[in-house]
Amino acid sequence: MQTYKKLLLATAATLAITGNAFAETLKFGIEAAYPPFNNKDASGQVVGFDYEIAQALCAKMKVECQAVTSDWDGIIPALNAKKFDFLVSSLSITEERKVAVDFTDPYYSNKLQFIAPKSTELKADSVATLKKELDGKTVGAQRATLAATWLEDNLGSDVKATLYDTQENAYLDLTAGRSDAILADKYVSYEWLKSKDGANFEFKGNPVEENDKVGIAVRKGDALREKLNVALKEIIADGTYKKINDKYFPFSIL
Structure with missing residues (x-):
């Protein structure tokens, strides 16, 4: 009996020291409507580059993580309402958003570029040229994105912007x-242009924005930001990031 009690005590002590590798559970917000970065597969499971990066970061932090889907328009308010702990959903780091949330270091870089039918003449080599080429035409972009802001700031009343x-x-x-062109993230569009639906369309001109940095958002002042930054450095250093990157893109997006 004494031997059995000693064994139980030793086991309990070991568990107390080592702990559960996933003793904490965190939730991360994600749109799940932005392939290949985040979407749902045929079974309804959230998948994509953002999802895999989030899970890799959680593994480094030794926490279990659960994806919580959210509509794009309300995704930052949902974070601040504590519906999840951090946000991994291809969110561009902007000064306006920094007022509402804190960002980690960028986990990928993006570019904005126009897309139109292959038959459309669109040089898109300057704002002045775009104003002439798209004057009175309908240009689409996703609402509450850097693309939508760029259209408003640079083309204004020259185009009919549909968000x-x-x-x-x-x-x-x-x-x-129903639209003559769209402005969108290049790496999302790269995937779409390879699809059957995108076969008759192409990028036009050069990217209008080449320094779009994408980060993970946390609530203001949350110490989780630094833990995520450490984990991000670790997955880059040990090759985990590259494996995920190469699964989705034949080039580095870091």
């Missing part, structure tokens, strides 16, 4: 001919 709740709906109107 969509999801990027997929922007593509739908483009293919249906």
Whole structure:
């Protein structure tokens, strides 16, 4: 009996020291409507680059993580309402958003570029040229994104800007001919242009924005930001990031 009690005590002590590798559970917000970065598969499971990065970070932090889907328009308010602990959903780091949330170091870099039918002449080599080429035409972008802000700031009343709740709906109107062009993240569009729906469309001109940094958002002052930054450095250093990157893109987006 004494031997059995000693064994139980030793086991309890070991568990107390080592702990559960996943003793804490965190939730991360994600749109799940932005392939290949975040979307749902046929079974309804959240998948994509953002999802895999989030899970890799959680593994480094030794926590279990659960994805919580949220509409794009309300995704930052949902974070601040504590519906989840951090936000991994291809969110561009902007000064306006920094007022509401804190960002980690960027986990990928993005570019904004126009897309239009292959038959459309669109040089898109300067704002002045774009104003002439798109004067009076309908241009789409996803609402509450850097693309939507760029259209408003640079083309203003020169175009009829149509803003969509999801990027997929922007593509739908483009293919249906209800918009003449769209402005979107290059790496999301890269995937779409390879699809059957995007076969008759192409990038036009050069990117209008080449320094779009994408980060993970946390609530203001949350110490989780530094833990995520440490984990991000670790997955880059040990090759985990590259494996995820190479699964989705034949080039580095870091």
